[in-house]
Amino acid sequence: MAALQPLDDVVGDATGTAEGAPADGATAAGTTAARTGRRPRGRRLGVAFWLAVAWLVLVLLAALTAEWLPLADPYLPDVSAKLEGPSAEHPLGADGLGRDQLSRLVHGARVSVTVSLSAVGIGMLVGGVLGTAVGYLRGLFETVVMAVVDVMLAFPSLVLLLAVLAYVGRSLTVISLLIGVLSIPVYTRVARANTLAVAQREFVLAAHTLGATRRRILFREIVPNVVLPVLAFGLVAMGVVIVLEGSLAVLGLSVPPPEPTWGDMIATSKTHLDDAPHAALIPSAAMFLTVLSLNFVGDTLRRRLDVKDAGL
Amino acid sequence: MTTTETEPAPTLLRVRDLRTTFDTPRGTVVAVDGVSLDVDRGETVGIVGESGSGKTVLSRSALGLVTARHATVTGSVRLEGEELVGRSPREMRRIWGVKAAMVFQDPMTALNATMRVGDQITESLRHHLDMGRREARATAVALLRSVGIPEPERRVRAYPHQLSGGMRQRVTIAIALACGPRLLVADEPTTALDVTIQKQILDLLDHQRRERAMGMVLITHDLGVVAGRTDRVAVMYAGRIVEHGPTRALFHERRHHYTDGLLRCIPRLSNPGHTRLQAVPGRPPDLVDLPPGCPFAPRCPAAQDRCREETPTLTDAGDGHQHACFFPVGTPEGEEALARNRRRDRTAEVAV
Amino acid sequence: MPLVLRRAVALVVTLLVVSFLTFGLTSLLPGDPAVQILGAEAATEENVAAVREELRLDDPLLARYVHWLGDAVTGDLGRSYRTNQPVAEAIAERLPVTLEIGLLALAIALAVAVPLGTFSAFRAGGLADRVITSTTFGVLAVPSFMMAILLILVFAETLRWLPATGWTRLTDDPVENLRGALLPALSLAMGELAVYTRLLRSDMITTLQQDSITMARAKGLPTWRILFRHALRPSSFSLMTVVGVQIGTIVGGAVIVETLFAVPGVGRLLVDSISQRDLMMVQGVALVIAASVVVVNFAVDLLYSLLDPRIRHGRAATAR
Numbered sequence: 003m004a005a006l007q008p009l010d011d012v013v014g015d016a017t018g019t020a021e022g023a024p025a026d027g028a029t030a031a032g033t034t035a036a037r038t039g040r041r042p043r044g045r046r047l048g049v050a051f052w053l054a055v056a057w058l059v060l061v062l063l064a065a066l067t068a069e070w071l072p073l074a075d076p077y078l079p080d081v082s083a084k085l086e087g088p089s090a091e092h093p094l095g096a097d098g099l100g101r102d103q104l105s106r107l108v109h110g111a112r113v114s115v116t117v118s119l120s121a122v123g124i125g126m127l128v129g130g131v132l133g134t135a136v137g138y139l140r141g142l143f144e145t146v147v148m149a150v151v152d153v154m155l156a157f158p159s160l161v162l163l164l165a166v167l168a169y170v171g172r173s174l175t176v177i178s179l180l181i182g183v184l185s186i187p188v189y190t191r192v193a194r195a196n197t198l199a200v201a202q203r204e205f206v207l208a209a210h211t212l213g214a215t216r217r218r219i220l221f222r223e224i225v226p227n228v229v230l231p232v233l234a235f236g237l238v239a240m241g242v243v244i245v246l247e248g249s250l251a252v253l254g255l256s257v258p259p260p261e262p263t264w265g266d267m268i269a270t271s272k273t274h275l276d277d278a279p280h281a282a283l284i285p286s287a288a289m290f291l292t293v294l295s296l297n298f299v300g301d302t303l304r305r306r307l308d309v310k311d312a313g314l
Numbered sequence: 315m316t317t318t319e320t321e322p323a324p325t326l327l328r329v330r331d332l333r334t335t336f337d338t339p340r341g342t343v344v345a346v347d348g349v350s351l352d353v354d355r356g357e358t359v360g361i362v363g364e365s366g367s368g369k370t371v372l373s374r375s376a377l378g379l380v381t382a383r384h385a386t387v388t389g390s391v392r393l394e395g396e397e398l399v400g401r402s403p404r405e406m407r408r409i410w411g412v413k414a415a416m417v418f419q420d421p422m423t424a425l426n427a428t429m430r431v432g433d434q435i436t437e438s439l440r441h442h443l444d445m446g447r448r449e450a451r452a453t454a455v456a457l458l459r460s461v462g463i464p465e466p467e468r469r470v471r472a473y474p475h476q477l478s479g480g481m482r483q484r485v486t487i488a489i490a491l492a493c494g495p496r497l498l499v500a501d502e503p504t505t506a507l508d509v510t511i512q513k514q515i516l517d518l519l520d521h522q523r524r525e526r527a528m529g530m531v532l533i534t535h536d537l538g539v540v541a542g543r544t545d546r547v548a549v550m551y552a553g554r555i556v557e558h559g560p561t562r563a564l565f566h567e568r569r570h571h572y573t574d575g576l577l578r579c580i581p582r583l584s585n586p587g588h589t590r591l592q593a594v595p596g597r598p599p600d601l602v603d604l605p606p607g608c609p610f611a612p613r614c615p616a617a618q619d620r621c622r623e624e625t626p627t628l629t630d631a632g633d634g635h636q637h638a639c640f641f642p643v644g645t646p647e648g649e650e651a652l653a654r655n656r657r658r659d660r661t662a663e664v665a666v
Numbered sequence: 667m668p669l670v671l672r673r674a675v676a677l678v679v680t681l682l683v684v685s686f687l688t689f690g691l692t693s694l695l696p697g698d699p700a701v702q703i704l705g706a707e708a709a710t711e712e713n714v715a716a717v718r719e720e721l722r723l724d725d726p727l728l729a730r731y732v733h734w735l736g737d738a739v740t741g742d743l744g745r746s747y748r749t750n751q752p753v754a755e756a757i758a759e760r761l762p763v764t765l766e767i768g769l770l771a772l773a774i775a776l777a778v779a780v781p782l783g784t785f786s787a788f789r790a791g792g793l794a795d796r797v798i799t800s801t802t803f804g805v806l807a808v809p810s811f812m813m814a815i816l817l818i819l820v821f822a823e824t825l826r827w828l829p830a831t832g833w834t835r836l837t838d839d840p841v842e843n844l845r846g847a848l849l850p851a852l853s854l855a856m857g858e859l860a861v862y863t864r865l866l867r868s869d870m871i872t873t874l875q876q877d878s879i880t881m882a883r884a885k886g887l888p889t890w891r892i893l894f895r896h897a898l899r900p901s902s903f904s905l906m907t908v909v910g911v912q913i914g915t916i917v918g919g920a921v922i923v924e925t926l927f928a929v930p931g932v933g934r935l936l937v938d939s940i941s942q943r944d945l946m947m948v949q950g951v952a953l954v955i956a957a958s959v960v961v962v963n964f965a966v967d968l969l970y971s972l973l974d975p976r977i978r979h980g981r982a983a984t985a986r
Contacts, residue, residue, distance in 0.1 A: 153683050156959055160921060164940040165691050165948075245809040249922050252811045253937055272815055272926065275830075276823045283819075286812050294807035379880055383791050403889070410886035424877040428899045437895075438885045489885065 051302055054295035061292055064108045065115035074102035076109045077260050085278040095280045098270060103281070106262035107288055113263040114292065117178045117247050118240035124182030126236045129189025134228055136190065137197025148194070151187040159184050167255050174257050177250070181243055188239075193232055200227045230303075237300030241293035248289060264289045326497055326529035327353040327376070328392040332399075334368075334375040337384035341602040345371040347553035348389075350628075353497065353529040358520070360540035360561070361533045362576070363550035366598045369533045372550070373499050377414055378406045393497060412442050415490035417519075419502040421482035425474040431485050432458075432470030438492045457488040462518060480511035484518065491522060498523065499531045504539060516543055537576055541565065546634075549573045552599050552609035555628065559635030567644060569637035571614045608639070616641045616651040670968070677964050684956040685738075685949075689731045692945045692952075734949065743950035748942055753950035757932060761954075763833065764931035767847055767923070768916030771854035772909070779859050779905075783866030784893050787901075790871050798863065805860035814853035814926045821849060831928040850927045854920060858912060862905055869901040910966030918955035 064071075074092070080100035088095045094103040136144045163180060170176050200206065201224060209222070244264070250256040251265030259266065264285045271282035334346040345368045353359045363369045374380050375387045378398050391398040393413060398406070418424035426434060435457060436450035445453065451470070458466035461484040474482055483503060490498060500519060504512035520543055523530045532544055540547050540561065547564050549557040549572060557570040568574050575594035596613035599605075607622040608614070614621065620640055628636040641651035700717040718724055722733065737744065743753035786798045808816075822830035828849050834842040873879065874897055882892045912919075921933030932951060939947035 153680060153687075156680050156956060157684050157687065160918065160936065162691065164937065165694070168940060168943075169694060241807065248809060249811055252922050252925060268812065268815065272818070275815070275819050279819055279823075282815050286815065289809075290807050290812065293809075294804060297803070297807055374880075377884065379884055381883075407886045407888065410884050412886055416881070416884040418877050418881055420877065424881045426878050426882070426896050426900075429896070437887065437891070441887060441891075486881075489881075 047302065051299065054298045057291055057295045058299065061111050061288075062115060064111040068109045068112055071108060073105040073108060076101060076105040076262050078102075085274055085281065087278070087280055094284050095278070097267065097281050098274055098278075101262075103267075103284055106267060107264070107285060110262040110264045110267060110285070111288075113174060113257055113261065114244045114247060114289070116174060117181065118243040120178040121181035121185060121243045122236045122239050124179070125185035125189045125239070126232060129186040130193045130228070130232050132186070133190040133193025133195075134197045134225060137194040138201055138224060144194075147190070151190050154184075154187040163250070164253075164255065167250075172255060172258050174261075177247070177257065181246060185239065185243075189232065189235075192235055193228055196228045196231050197224055200224050234300050234304035237296050237303065241296035241300075244289060244293055244296075325352050325392075326355045326394060327351070327531070328390070329376055330390040330392075332372065332375055332387070332389035332391060334371055334380060334385060334387050336382060337386075338602070343601045344604070345553050345601060346375055349550075349553075349555055351548060351555070351558075353531055355496065355529050356523070356527050357545040358523060358530040358532055358543060360544035360547040361531060361550055362535065362537060362540055362547060364535055364598055366601070367550040368553035369535075369550050370501055371553075373416070373501050373531065373533055377410070377416060377499065378403075379410075379416070411438050411490075411495065412493045413495055414497040414499065415493075415495040417483075417486050417490050417498065417500040417503050420506040421479065421486045422474065422506070424486055425482060427474055429473075430470070431472050431474060431477070434485070435470075435489050435492055438489060442493045453492075454488075457492055458485070461485070461488045461491075461522075462514070463488075479507050480514065483507060483511075483515050487515075487518060487522070491526070494526065495528065497529050497531070499533070501533045502535070503532075505534070505536075512539070537580060549576070552604065553601065554609065554638065555636075556610065556639070557635075557637045558628065559633070559637075563633065563635045567635070569631065569635070569642035569644065570610075570639050571616055571643055571648075572610050574643045575613075615655060616643075616648055617655070618651050673964055673967065677960050680960050681953075681957055682735075684960075685735065685953050686731055688952040688956070689734065689949060690727060692948050693727060693730075738950075738953065743953070744946040746939075746944050746947045748939075748944045748947070753947050756935065756947065757951060757954055760930055760932045760935050761917070762836070763929060764917055764920055764924070764933060766836065766843075767850045767854065767920055767929065767931065768913075770847055770851035771858060772912065772916070774851060774855040775858035775862055776909070778855075779862035779866060780898075782859075783863040784870060784898065786863065786867045787870035787874060787897075788889075788893060790867075790874075795867075799867070802860040802863050805856055806864075808856065810853050810857055811922045811926060813856050814849070814923055817849050817852055818926075833927075833929045846927075846929075850920070850923045850929055853923050853926075861908065865905050865908060866901060869904050870897055873897050873901040906969075907966070910963065910969070913966070914959040914962035917958040 078101060080096065083092060083096040083100040085098060086092055086096045086100075092102050092104065094107060097103055097106065132147065136147050162184065166180055167176065206224065209218075214222075247256055247263060248265030248268055251263060251269040254269075256265050256269075257263050267285035268282060268289065271278070271285070274281055329349060329351040332346055332349045332351075333344070336343040336345060347368075349368075349372055351359065351361075361369045361372065371380070376391045376398070378387075378391075378401060380387055387399060389399060393409065396409075398409065401409075425431070432451065432454045435454040436445075436447070439445045439450040439453055440447070455466045455470055458469055463469050463481055463484050469477070469481075474485070477485065483506075487503075498519070503519065504515050507515060516539065519530065519532070522528070532540065534540060544561050546559060547557075547561050548555045549564075549570065551572050557564060557568065557573045564573065565577070568577060572594070575592075578592045579594065581589070581591060594613060599609055599612070605612070605622070607624060608617070608626050611617040611621040618641060624640070626638040626640050628638045630636050639648075641648040698714065698718075700714045700721070700723060722730060725733075734744065741754060743757070745752055746756060749756075782798060786795045789795045818830045821828045828845055830849070833846050836843045878900075879892060879897055882896045887896075917932055918936070919933070920929075920931055921937055923929070924931040924934040925937065932954070936948065936951045936955070938944075939951065
């Protein structure tokens with residue numbers, strides 16, 4: 003199972019990604035350096051960026067307002083409509099039990115949004131704070147914490163996940179908490195790395211020589227520069243968590259039915275692939291677009307806000 | 315300096331009006347602005363300028379090594395009569411390494427760190443001259459010996475990081491000379507080296523040039539390097555040649571104020587103690603935003619209004635010594651311009 | 667070489683810690699192993715007590731762990747509570763399957779990523795590059811299970827070229843085996859491929875801007891030689907690191923895919939044994955997975971130093 007480490011620097015590191023992604027600002031003239039991306043159109047964010055943001059907002063809205071939208075009942079089975087393709091009655095078709103896909107998709111967004119937001123929130127908060135502290139204070143504290151982090155990362159997290167889920171039972175809360183806790187080591191690493199990079203910068207040393215207390219330096223100089231890259235990283239991580247829910251669903255360990263989740267919809271569609279591909283394709287498309295948008299937005303922001311890229 | 319076109323051209327390299335521009339988000343940068351230059355077989359031409367003067371871009375443009383996506387190279391560069399500008403990379407590969415070769419500034423970054431030194435020489439030999447492995451190996455050893463590397467049989471298997479800076483540069487020179495090029499372009503070959511090694515490397519280049527009757531272009535920011543080792547010198551500023559002539563003449567009777575400034579910067583042992591160091595005041599211009607007129611005007615002690623409106627072009631004083639200045643050093647007009655500025659307290663020059 | 671020694675010690679310590687934690691964790695799981703072994707009918711109070719005595723299930727945690735560890739070091743990972751099969755044997759049966767899929771996926775991914783990434787870097791900014799970059803970015807958003815389902819849809823259901831489930835042993839029928847391994851391997855390979863291509867492209871673009879490449883051009887060398895002989899090696903450090911980590915996760919990394927394609931691999935063994943509360947098996951499999959990760963990471967570090975002669979000869983890597 004893919005580790006809980008999002009593909010940080012790999013996801014969009016190379017410049018010149020999808021149309022609209024701005025390459026970084028003016029490079030020096032008079033060199034023979036090849037320009038790698040398209041010619042940047044200034045600091046404007048492209049069409050693709052805003053489309054991605056729009057989709058994410060849509061998903062968020064769906065999650066929040068699912069209850070009140072005029073949709074069919076996502077729990078109501080209707081054998082007569084079993085595996086129907088898109089129709090007037092079921093705009094996105096029906097699943098194996100005849101339940102309306104559109105409605106299930108919208109309700110399923112709740113699970114995806116909740117799990118990803120809370121898991122990433124926990125990870126970022128705890129991991130971010132811990133990593134920043136470790137990176138700044140160093141010493142024995144750092145050695146101990148990072149050793150624990152390394153062990154946690156070496157640990158087959160799947161075992162832990164399965165074991166706890168088997169013991170405590172599956173529910174949205176448990177899954178969110180668990181994934182959150184398991185992702186703390188990764189954020190600790192990221193926050194630490196960024197803190198280390200920033201703490202060496204001249205402006206921190208300058209603050210130090212000016213007599214600023216450690217706490218002041220931490221909050222005024224270091225934290226602002228670490229928060230942004232970690233946040234951007236977190237956006238990409240949300241995509242990873244959404245995928246993780248899908249993986250758990252395949253193993254039969256996600257939020258138990260009849261609660262609709264995207265992962266469950268995809269997993270159960272496998273048995274009907276020959277008659278009803280739409281049952282697999284539609285929730286897959288939703289998950290794909292969401293993860294893609296998260297990756298894109300997170301990556302664009304990261305390249306904008308990253309201390310290195312900002313040319314400081 | 316030049317010959318007529320009808321005779322078989324002894325002019326090895328003939329550059330006419332070479333212009334290189336880069337399209338950047340901030341605007342078009344003119345890195346090389348209409349440079350013309352000749353290099354004969356057996357002679358060394360020095361190109362002097364600060365960082366950003368365009369000397370490196372010039373050398374790369376002339377040899378067709380500018381690969382940037384938004385770069386445009388226009389003009390004419392003839393190597394032994396063959397036009398290079400506009401050639402495809404495949405055609406240029408017949409020329410690179412074979413007819414013209416380049417020695418780069420920092421051998422540690424120019425050499426491939428993950429390849430043995432000998433292999434970096436033999437790959438040229440085997441590709442261009444079709445040598446077999448054993449012959450190439452022997453030739454590589456001989457080349458290393460000829461550039462002054464002791465124990466070449468052993469060194470041939472070394473990696474670049476196992477050699478000293480001076481030896482690495484010798485290796486780079488050996489690589490450049492491997493296929494017997496007619497033209498050698500040395501781009502700041504000694505800048506990354508210790509002063510004691512610099513002389514050795516320059517001597518080596520000199521020696522090889524004479525032995526092989528090559529033409530050599532020596533690019534540097536250091537006038538001391540240029541002084542005893544070049545036949546002619548071109549001084550570059552903001553992408554243009556501002557003064558050009560036989561080395562002795564240029565040093566003794568410099569015309570352009572920039573050249574004058576550069577020469578004044580060199581501290582002399584003969585000066586009394588505590589003599590203030592001089593510098594050319596100001597900074598090199600932003601090549602995107604060049605003001606009209608002479609590019610050196612903002613920093614020139616003799617600049618007049620005319621300099622800021624009209625752009626001076628290279629004019630010959632009659633002896634093969636060209637300069638691009640309306641009020642050259644040492645002329646009555648020049649002296650008058652200087653005096654006028656001093657009266658108005660406009661001069662930025664630090665007094666001697 | 668104190669560094670190697672230090673790493674080796676860290677390796678052993680990590681293994682100990684991980685195995686102990688797993689041991690502790692699994693012992694928290696509900697369900698009495700004794701009952702499992704005996705089966706519901708034979709599970710009388712005294713039988714249960716006898717089995718528990720025999721397996722020392724009432725000993726303190728640490729004692730049980732040490733006892734287990736002692737056996738494990740000699741290769742005895744105990745017996746399954748369910749099937750009574752030696753754990754080591756069960757793992758050994760499944761390991762080749764997982765390895766085959768994992769290594770096949772890796773091979774496919776690299777075989778495509780290296781030329782693709784190199785080409786993309788060489789033509790950076792051009793149309794082909796932009797298409798490749800956009801496509802790989804898209805593929806990154808497709809998780810392996812989604813890829814698996816899509817592949818099944820296309821190749822198994824629609825085109826009917828390859829089987830959707832089932833596994834033939836390599837020794838029985840190599841062709842059939844390969845047909846069965848292809849879709850699972852592809853499901854894993856696609857994601858890896860996207861990552862590797864982008865990684866290589868990024869590093870190679872940087873390398874291609876360096877003086878050593880300009881010099882290679884100035885030597886008149888052909889493009890393919892410059893790309894693959896001069897540019898590839900210095901550009902492959904990030905890629906090799908990631909591949910190294912990936913190799914470490916092969917053993918435990920195919921759980922989802924194995925489940926979807928009903929392949930008898932190690933990952934599926936783990937999942938099954940957890941849901942069946944077969945603690946001995948869980949313990950053994952978890953250890954093997956953790957061990958493979960740590961050992962492979964260790965080996966990769968070693969290999970790293972071989973790739974870069976600068977490290978090998980003891981000098982710190984410069985100019986990077």
